[in-house]
Structure formats: structure tokens, C-alpha cells
Amino acid sequence: MLEIILFVVILAVAVFIGSRAKKGDEKAQKTAGVILGVFAFARKYFVIWLFALLILANWLYGQGYR
Numbered sequence: 001m002l003e004i005i006l007f008v009v010i011l012a013v014a015v016f017i018g019s020r021a022k023k024g025d026e027k028a029q030k031t032a033g034v035i036l037g038v039f040a041f042a043r044k045y046f047v048i049w050l051f052a053l054l055i056l057a058n059w060l061y062g063q064g065y066r
Contacts, residue, residue, distance in 0.1 A: 014035060020028035 009050050017031050017035065019030040
């Protein structure tokens, strides 16, 4: 439940900053750029972490851990 609330709050903040950035607020534009940069970094490396987690889970399953 906490994860859903946190996601909604973060989404609301991102939408608010995005709307301010469209209005020409320079500080909001810089903040939006940082948020997009972090999102792009996380999206780029999420696949690598997912594959590493799957390999680890497969190895642990083979060892008999559950």
C-alpha cells in the first residue's frame, strides 16, 4: 500500500514540475531535466539488473534454496 501512495505522490510531483516547466519556469525546467535524466539512467540499467536478478534466482533455485 505504501508503494502505491509513494508512486502517486512522485507522479503528482513530476506532473506539477512538468506543468511549471512548460510555463517557462527556468528552475522547473532544470529540475525536469534532472528527473528525465535519472529516469533514462534507471530505464537503461533496469534491464541489466533484471537479468542479473533472474540469473541469481535461477542459481539459487538450482542450489535448493526456496
